[in-house]
Amino acid sequence: MKQAWLTVLKRDLLQAYRRRSDIATTLFFFVIVSSLFPLGIGPEPAVLSSIAPGVLWVAALLAGMISLSRMFAADFSDGSLEQLLLAPQPLAVLVTAKILAHWLVCGLPVVLLAPLIGLQYALPNEALWVLVYSLLLGTPTLSLIGAIGAALTLGVRGSGLLVALLVLPLYIPTLIFGAGAVATSQHGMSAEAHLSLLAAVSLLSLVLAPVATAAALRISVE
């Protein structure tokens, strides 16, 4: 099972590497969305640093979401998803490899780039660290919950918009705890409570989301 899991992970990462521009698109999307806000709101550092947690987190949410359709769509159209479904290993486990690959390709770059954008938003050093921690804990949840939406809308017309409608409401707890963590550290308080809750949401979705994704894939492919 470990072998199969690693194979799926390697394959997805290799595919992403072969289409590097896709990764760049997600990343640029994140940068552009978060650069639009200062242009719309004004360059006052005090205002920017107070909206920074929310804006950066919403931008991360959207960046994670627009890349969701790629998680299963290519495999669905070339038939390799069916092979995955027929594999003797439990689908819920194999799916975690695909979700991890998605996070490594679309989530992790955003996490690494976020402090840079945070600097532009005049976030203090400590808050920058909390931003990285919160994104590190929270973005896997986005990939996990997003996988359910991606699996449900597989091959459905208008799936790109539909996935937003399905997945964004479910992202709300992650957004609240993630942005809340950064905001509390800005106010000089400990962000530990928010980070713990964020980790709890991540763990819960790690347990439940792969099972739901596997069920959704079976519904969509049969």
Added chain:
Amino acid sequence: MHMNWFKFSSPATFYPLAGKLVPWFFWLATLLALVGLYVSFALAPTDFQQGEAYRIIFVHVPAAWMSMFIYVVMAGWAAMGLALNARLSAMMAQALAPTGAMFTLLALVTGSLWGKPMWGTWWVWDARLTSELILLFLYLGFMALQSSIDDPRRADRAGALLALVGVVNVPIIYFSVKWWNTLHQGSTINMGVAPKMAATMLLGMLLMALAFWMYSIAVSLLRVRCIMLERERSSDWVKALTAKGAK
């Protein structure tokens, strides 16, 4: 005593039964609503703080109750449809969704109508308002997913899974919004402390809630009848029905 519990789980037998039940529930809903409106608008005393404007809660609170309750019922039908692979359960879930969304919207609209004279604003990012809004998004997502999948069997199962995911998330969303709310704004408006209510007020609210309940049952049965006819149009019982020219 031996009973066939699954007798009415087939559309062919449920269709006439639902047809017989619908008028009863409509009558009950009308009756309860009339009595409830009388109690809440004529008998219930005027609130000493809020004046007459408080009377909107007789519509607002039952609507909010129903909006949450219907989502749970819908998820229950969806789960049953997934577990037992029963067509009718999935149809019931599909039939309930628009009513639930309607009550959610009603609760939001009446809430903001009440908020304007009471709080001086149409909208407050209060925990309850916000989670009600998110509930509306969940309903809309469910309906959008179901309507964008052409194969009804797949639409049923995908919708059912989404409803189940939603029902697991509803408490998480509710508490996260609640904590977010307490973090961001002080207790300028505290709806958490229930004021002592006059017995007639409570009676009016309960009657209205029952009326909404009966209405929901009637409307969803009516809707499920249409769904049954549409889905089973090539089956023998629908053909027999249409050949007879029955209503």
